[in-house]
Amino acid sequence: MFLYYVILIYYVILIILEVKRMLVSAKQMLEKARDEKYAVGQFNINNLEWTKAVLLTAQENNSPVILGVSEGAGKYMGGYNTIVGMVNGMIKDQNITVPVALHLDHGSYEHAKKVIAAGFSSVMFDGSHYGIDENIAKTTELVALAHEKGLSIEAEVGSIGGEEDGVVGTGEVADPAECKLIADLGVDMLAAGIGNIHGKYPENWAGLSFDVLKEISAQTGSMPLVLHGGTGISKEMIQEAISLGVSKINVNTECQLVFAAATRKYIEEGKDLSGKGFDPRKLLAPGFLAMKDTVKEKMELFGSINKA
Ligand SMILES: [Zn+2]
Numbered sequence: 001m002f003l004y005y006v007i008l009i010y011y012v013i014l015i016i017l018e019v020k021r022m023l024v025s026a027k028q029m030l031e032k033a034r035d036e037k038y039a040v041g042q043f044n045i046n047n048l049e050w051t052k053a054v055l056l057t058a059q060e061n062n063s064p065v066i067l068g069v070s071e072g073a074g075k076y077m078g079g080y081n082t083i084v085g086m087v088n089g090m091i092k093d094q095n096i097t098v099p100v101a102l103h104l105d106h107g108s109y110e111h112a113k114k115v116i117a118a119g120f121s122s123v124m125f126d127g128s129h130y131g132i133d134e135n136i137a138k139t140t141e142l143v144a145l146a147h148e149k150g151l152s153i154e155a156e157v158g159s160i161g162g163e164e165d166g167v168v169g170t171g172e173v174a175d176p177a178e179c180k181l182i183a184d185l186g187v188d189m190l191a192a193g194i195g196n197i198h199g200k201y202p203e204n205w206a207g208l209s210f211d212v213l214k215e216i217s218a219q220t221g222s223m224p225l226v227l228h229g230g231t232g233i234s235k236e237m238i239q240e241a242i243s244l245g246v247s248k249i250n251v252n253t254e255c256q257l258v259f260a261a262a263t264r265k266y267i268e269e270g271k272d273l274s275g276k277g278f279d280p281r282k283l284l285a286p287g288f289l290a291m292k293d294t295v296k297e298k299m300e301l302f303g304s305i306n307k308a
Helices: 002-020 027-036 048-060 071-076 080-093 109-118 132-148 176-183 210-220 235-243 253-268 285-302
Strands: 040-044 065-070 100-107 122-125 152-157 162-164 167-169 189-192 225-227 246-251
Touching (some): 027 040, 027 246, 048 285, 071 100, 071 109, 080 100, 080 109, 100 109, 122 132, 132 176, 176 189, 176 210, 189 210, 210 235, 235 246, 235 285, 253 285
Parallel strands (some): 100 122, 122 152, 189 225
């Protein structure tokens, strides 16, 4: 009898560990972040090295994390099924137990459907370039589809400035009333333009519009808000944004910059020409390590460390 219980407990523990090593929707992690006033970082991935850098750093710091995949990066990596296979395999092999969501970044209507079928755990539908009526119709349909399959869904109101995969926005500030309309469709998180821009911020950038953020937050209640364009926003502005309901912050350009700089340094120092320094595992190592440092810095800034 005793042995029977020992075996039973052993299998229950195995099942729990297996469940912990699966992709999760971003809903719960963002609701917790919103309640406890920190933000979860979305770090965009472009290849295996980037995926490994983000996942290992999250695990080392006991932080929840969101892996962002743009449509361009999806195509680059070979397709959404390839990415799902790689991420799930890495979570298992590297024993990643912190909550991880795999999220389509700025998805079109068609690609949102593709990632739902491929096994992503979260999706952003960016209908900001449609008129509000069409944005509402398409968001409504995708909310139902995503929720039916257990995915979380992010919507966007008011296009975000800078470049999104070749589409250049003007840095619009969202209308809080439109934010309320979209939030009420049942999305799990809402991206709203508040003067934020993708890519590097210009010298004369006016900063985030906190008055608008306050109004959006008041209108949308407990909806977790998403700040895109997290590269180069000051520590003070990040903290104020979090205090006003921002629970997810997207980082992409900063990882690209540090990865490129570290790779450049390696080559400029001639290390690829010495010994077997041309081995891709050596060539890409400095960029990988630089990215890990940046991801950790962001997790510290966003307050997500030890919040897994
Ligand atoms: Zn974005």
